Amino acid sequence: MRKSPLPRAEKLSANPTDAERVPRGQRRRRETRSRLLEAALRLMAEKGVEGVAINEITEAADVGFGSFYNHFESKEAIFAALVDLLFEQFGDALDRLVRGVADPAEVISVCVRHTLLRARSEPVWGQFLLRAGFSGRAFEPGLGQRLLRDIENGVKAKRFPADDVLMMWMSANGTIRAAMELELQFGSSPTEMKRLGFSAEGLAERTAAAVLRILGLDQAEAEGIARRPPPSIGPELPSADTTIRRGAVV
């Protein structure tokens, strides 16, 4: 797992209510950090890490150029902080969600569906995930590694075949990201999708079934599992912005 730049306890204590109790200087510092992270999230989702300059981030955040370096060492550091905040916490939420699920196939189905529904409700988050996956990080720590771990658990339990785990992982990984692209490209314009002769209805479930097929299940079983009612996610997962505000401690 990627090392978080902040100790966990500090992260958790930084919720909006106690933000009001901290001294003004510290609060202001925290707000600046939030603004920088939010601006970087939007810009990097749109243009990729390589396409964004630090001065664009500070301008979009309405912060002086030099202040950037009070919070982050470099563009790569703010990107890494976003990856930590947005994907590690989402991954932790997924882990909690499937804690009671015994079947490794259902674990993966639930995670795939939640990831796609998240991309629908938060397109900027989805776009950022695609950009992060693309920038040579798809097979590095993060959600990709969690997927590998879940596949390996299924292989150990003899639920999935052990023939070529790398290919199963790669193919599942690529399929999930292609589904997110479809969602982000056509999710809000089903007529465009129809023009191609397809329907995007039930995309999350169909993608989960496609991933289970890759993991060796037959079509009927894959579809059955993909359509099971998911476990309740409990308290709403915080949005990317909320996550940033809570996580943006000094």
Added chain:
Amino acid sequence: MRKSPLPRAEKLSANPTDAERVPRGQRRRRETRSRLLEAALRLMAEKGVEGVAINEITEAADVGFGSFYNHFESKEAIFAALVDLLFEQFGDALDRLVRGVADPAEVISVCVRHTLLRARSEPVWGQFLLRAGFSGRAFEPGLGQRLLRDIENGVKAKRFPADDVLMMWMSANGTIRAAMELELQFGSSPTEMKRLGFSAEGLAERTAAAVLRILGLDQAEAEGIARRPPPSIGPELPSADTTIRRGAVV
């Protein structure tokens, strides 16, 4: 199919030998266009279309800023010209290659393997393809549409199931691109791959097998087809740079 900005006949006549016969002014114009295309290819492969400014292209090409507009209307126009030159011609070469192949599964296997071998021998081409696929074009005309056509041929011939063609296409498309990412990330550093506990050996064949599995074949048949000796590609496919120099007519 994306409309080519140049009539086909003009493109074909523009090979290096007759370049020597054309008047100097025209030759110079053609050279400038080549340099712009080559610079844009490298920059856009590295940073994506959104991450590149026109003045970066003209500086890298060592051409005056204004000259750009003698050749292309916009950044999007030079990107579209590159997509045409690099992917339509590659797609045409693939079509010629599989002309004598009767089995729709083998057609797809051969095309997948050649695409991955091409990414290995020309990483800039591969990186540009990933960027182009990523920028909302993965499901638009080009190689993605050819893949859909080949899948639909197999469905018509009852070689592949007709259950959910969109998912088969999406999943195959995502798998091929994830394999290209693996190739570009680890192809030159097998020790890095081993660190993850995997081997990238035979990646092209294994990816072809993974795609055939997505299309409904069982593991044994998929592997058998993926390992068949491919049809000879005949005269070597021109490199991206050669394609650009030949295609860069005024």
